[in-house]
Amino acid sequence: MASVSPTSPVNADYIRLMFNKSSVVVKSVCVGVVFLYFISIFVDTDSFLNALSVTPGLIFPPGFHFWSLVTHQFVEIHIWFVIIDFAFVLLCGKLLEPIWGALEMLLFFVIVTAGSAICSSVVYVFLYLATFNVEYLFHTHLYGLSAYIVGVTVALKQSIGDHELPPLGLKLRVKDLPLIVVMVSIVMRLLGLVPGSHPCLIITGFMVSWVYLRFYQKLPNAEGRGDMADSFNFASFFPEVVRPPISLAANTVHSFLVKIKVCKKQIRKYDVGAPSSITINLPGTDPADAERRRKIALDALKERLSRVEEQTQWPSMDEASPASPATSTSSTVSKEKVSAETEIASNSSSTAPSATSPDQSVTMGT
Template identity: 40%
Template sequence: MAALRVFSRNLPYLRQQFSALLGNTSPSVKFICVVVIIGYILSFSDDVVNVLSVTPGYLLPPSFQLWSTFTFWFLEIHLWEVIIDIVTVGLCGKLIEPLWGQMEMMKFFLLTNVGVAFLTTFYYLVIFACTGQTSYLFDIHVHGLAGYLAAVSVAVKQIMPDHLLIKTPLGKLTNRSLPLLILIAAIILWAIGALEGTYPCMWGSGTILSWIYLRFWQRHSSGTRGDMADNFSFDNFFPTVLQPLVRGVLGPPHRCLVRLGVCSPSPRRVHLALSPRGVTISMPGVEPQDMERRRQIALKALSERLSKTSEQTRQKNLSTKVNMDAVRKMQSQVTPAFAGEVPGPAPAPAEATLVDLAEPEPPAKLS
């Protein structure tokens, strides 16, 4: 009851913040947020949860409950999950949708969630094959937007990879390391019983699927596909020490997929110091849309920094002007007094003397 009273007391403030977050967003963003709220209300019924969520054993034959791959994402059990979903979708509408467009964002949303449903089911099928426990097939309910939240973190990493989030004693936390850190935190919380086991599975699935789509398959306005930039490679998700090991493990499967025509080859690293002068080197990953995207981000950050600096300078100049005016006013009110001088009445002004400026008469002549 105490928590309910606190929530009702802060409800106007929360409503104001959510309206500010979702203001000027597309109808698709508002639709997703409304459906998530409705799904949370429906989650109080166990029968609804069983029908709308993805159950690995029922997604496989002979049941084939394929409709659950389109309904599980808006079903959240906890209120904090609903709040995180709405905030993330709202930020996605503010940051990603202006760059991609509404249709591309919805396409990314649908592909990620449907892929997360099937890939998470595959995980539990492997666990069932290793353990033989049927509870991993029929007692597990996959639901929520955890996979899409991971996909959004990957998209933000692609757009602003080196954006500083927070400084810690261990180092700087940027968008580059956010997906892996959240996955590790989810695994730790699951190990201590504070989080459901489906959450780390869905987060890992969303990270992998969104990276594959953005890396190889996303179509751009210039007609190209994917983002082959070196700072968006999969080993870039890991610390620098582990990157050679990750490249060694993922190298052979990637080369096989390239030969099959499923994936594009990785960009080659060319040392410009060894190249002849006057030769233009064209490398994959330096696409026009990638350069334009990074240029727009840099210009936006520069304009925000300049506006902040100009505002501080204006306030400083205004404060200096006010102080100078106050000093001049005080100086005008102070009459200087010298030592030994006794103030007295001011002397009367001297009388004016009229002077005749007419020409003098000539002197009389002497006889």
């Protein structure tokens, strides 16, 4: 216990400092989660969840408990989920809010949490239609920030996906976090640690956050909407082994959505006016993010070229090589020039004795 006490004040001070420097949006979300958790301790859990969480059978008419779309994300009945929510909200405020701004962060929060709740409710309605089990409609409660947590990991993949995670004995990057969160939630459900609504919210939150960031998000420094970079396509979230079939299925779904005008067709702009190279601008691409990816690509290219230079032995420039027509022509001209100079030199040398004086001739003869 003595070894923990010196570090705990430091961690508490660091968390307090992050909280004080955060925006009103981050503070409001954290305070809302903590406040409703303390209320859940002193009230009946079932009544608490029925009033504030999303119930699939009551969110749609005739029940239409629309207010639950605004309250369910702040509901937590376990302290460990409160701690996880608190940490991810602060993380989002530190890493994403400087890029997006407080208003965009609030919009992302509302879209992901409300959208995942509606999509999960639709899933449970279809489960009821398939099984006629009433528990899917009226005994299932959707609540918590699990959808927003996986949404934050998707946003981190978009912005700093190439950064390495702290050393845990595994070579993991930030771009691996979304799939890890999804798999962990499924395993926890199989072990009975979380209800079935937890992985459902995470999977739908993953889909909603990616669709919004991919096609609809509008940033001040970006052209158009969304992020159509190849490093942010749907297949990039999965291992390379399974990417081809996933990419085929995702492209098929995207083509169908484009035909029914739900999504816009991908547009690439080519700037051929630049004298040095061709610049390709994708709609919604942040210039800072594009510059970061360009530097990474240049570093990889330089490293590859250096390896090639070390392994390759270049031929000597003195070795004879077959001459091209242009080379033979130039050599012929050079030969003619040399012969002309030689002829001039010989003529001058032949006329040289006649130009000498008589005295010089006598001297040479004697």
